[in-house]
Amino acid sequence: MNLNNKTVDTLNILLADYHIHYQKLRNFHWNITGPHFFELHAKFEEFYEDAKLKIDEIAERILTLRGKPVSNFSVYLDISNINEASTILTDYEMVSTILEDHKLLLKQLKIVTVAAEEAKDDGTLDITGTYIGEIEKTSWMLNAWNQKN
Numbered sequence: 001m002n003l004n005n006k007t008v009d010t011l012n013i014l015l016a017d018y019h020i021h022y023q024k025l026r027n028f029h030w031n032i033t034g035p036h037f038f039e040l041h042a043k044f045e046e047f048y049e050d051a052k053l054k055i056d057e058i059a060e061r062i063l064t065l066r067g068k069p070v071s072n073f074s075v076y077l078d079i080s081n082i083n084e085a086s087t088i089l090t091d092y093e094m095v096s097t098i099l100e101d102h103k104l105l106l107k108q109l110k111i112v113t114v115a116a117e118e119a120k121d122d123g124t125l126d127i128t129g130t131y132i133g134e135i136e137k138t139s140w141m142l143n144a145w146n147q148k149n
Contacts, residue, residue, distance in 0.1 A: 007119050008067030010112040015058045015069055016080040017108050021101050022051040024085045028094045036091045047098070047138075054131065061124060081108055095146045102139045106132060 025048035032040045059069035070076065077084075081104045085097050109128045116124035 004065045004119055004121070005067070007112065007115040007121055007124055008062050008065050010108070010115045011058055011062050011065075011067070011124070012070045013079050013081065014105075014108045014112055015055065015062065016076040017082050017101075017105055018051055018055045018058060019073070019076045020080045020082040020084065021105065022048055022055060024082070024097070024101065025051060027085060027087055028089075028098070031087045031089075032091060032094065034091055040091055040094070044094075050134075057127065061127060064123065065121070092146055092148070095142050099139055099142055099146070102135050102142075106135055109135070 025044050029041060029044035029048060032044065059071075062069040070079070082101050085094075089097065109132050113125060113128045113132075115121075116128065
């Protein structure tokens with residue numbers, strides 16, 4: 001197997017993960033209620049705008065590697081590590097769900113990193129390193145918010 005093909009395959013799974021995560025963030029943005037509405041409504045929008053940029057960057061990286069990005073939601077649902085979420089969750093449940101998604105995104109990013117290291121693909125490694133750092137920081141902040149004292 002061509003080493004770039006392995007990287008493309010792992011990036012396509014990451015692309016699917018980000019698409020499902022993006023839609024989940026939109027779901028939460030639309031359906032948040034309660035005393036944290038204003039705070040989380042804006043934060044979820046910030047998160048989905050960031051995910052949208054990452055989706056485009058991942059697809060363009062796949063194309064740079066001469067692959068084809070998957071683009072059907074049926075395929076995303078089939079290959080993603082992330083599942084859809086209910087529209088009826090509390091604010092704390094929404095944040096907990098995002099934190100669980102972050103764990104799955106980090107796991108897939110590490111799989112992409114291994115494939116990129118094997119292929120000596122510095123461009124993909126730059127992307128995964130940046131994403132990992134951003135997710136870890138965001139997870140720390142969300143976890144701090146989600147503490148029930």
